[in-house]
Amino acid sequence: MNLRAGAPPIKGFIETSFVDWRGAVAAVLFLPGCDLACPFCHNYTLASDPDSYLTLELEAVLARLAEFAGWIDGVVVSGGEPTLHPGLDELLDRIKAAGFKTKLDTNGLKPGALQDLCRRGLVDMVAMDVKAPLEPLAYARAAGKAVDIAALAESIAFLIRGGAAHEFRSTIWPAWHGERELKAMGQALEGARAWTLQAMNPQNAWRPQALGEGAPYSQEDIARLQRELADPVLRAPHGQDA
Numbered sequence: 001m002n003l004r005a006g007a008p009p010i011k012g013f014i015e016t017s018f019v020d021w022r023g024a025v026a027a028v029l030f031l032p033g034c035d036l037a038c039p040f041c042h043n044y045t046l047a048s049d050p051d052s053y054l055t056l057e058l059e060a061v062l063a064r065l066a067e068f069a070g071w072i073d074g075v076v077v078s079g080g081e082p083t084l085h086p087g088l089d090e091l092l093d094r095i096k097a098a099g100f101k102t103k104l105d106t107n108g109l110k111p112g113a114l115q116d117l118c119r120r121g122l123v124d125m126v127a128m129d130v131k132a133p134l135e136p137l138a139y140a141r142a143a144g145k146a147v148d149i150a151a152l153a154e155s156i157a158f159l160i161r162g163g164a165a166h167e168f169r170s171t172i173w174p175a176w177h178g179e180r181e182l183k184a185m186g187q188a189l190e191g192a193r194a195w196t197l198q199a200m201n202p203q204n205a206w207r208p209q210a211l212g213e214g215a216p217y218s219q220e221d222i223a224r225l226q227r228e229l230a231d232p233v234l235r236a237p238h239g240q241d242a
């Protein structure tokens, strides 16, 4: 395999998680840095101050993962934003060579890297955050920065066209994600395999003041919005897997 750079630094390692890969037990690796500044981010020190974390040795992480062979279904590579690292392919390749499936968590702003990794068979599952309707102002508010909307659209289209097994995830806040916004997001995600809504929680958020006043969606609200607005845009489950 043609690898381009050294594997990126690993700044965090959860040995077993039941919540980071739907239907699977997975280890989770966290990579530093992010090109966004989402006000609700709960991993913000990884994005804003990655040097405050120790770097874990890849060989030590792989040795520990080997002890979990047969116990975990795969390894999630999360962040931060993993696709910022040119050596991500090497990390994924090492994980796959060790016998694990891989899942990539991404904000979708690097469609070229995403497509390259998927086409080379280095990623078995992609979870992409969709933070707002694909409108510049709405997205900038949710992402904390202006973003390349066309890049997001390209990543979404690649995944929906069958580029990889995937799940879209949206963390929603009532003042930002009402019915109009959720319908607009749903239009952009028409035909996806999975789109999961979750309530934005201002506790432990990076910049909770940016969220303004108000309470998060309740779990009952989330269940209703999932049922009424998110699930209907999904591709029928009898289709072929990506």
Ligand code: SF4
Pocket: 034, 035, 036, 037, 038, 040, 041, 042, 043, 044, 047, 079, 080, 081, 107, 143
């Ligand atoms: S994309 Fe947003 S939520 Fe994800 S790590 Fe970056 S700042 Fe945090």
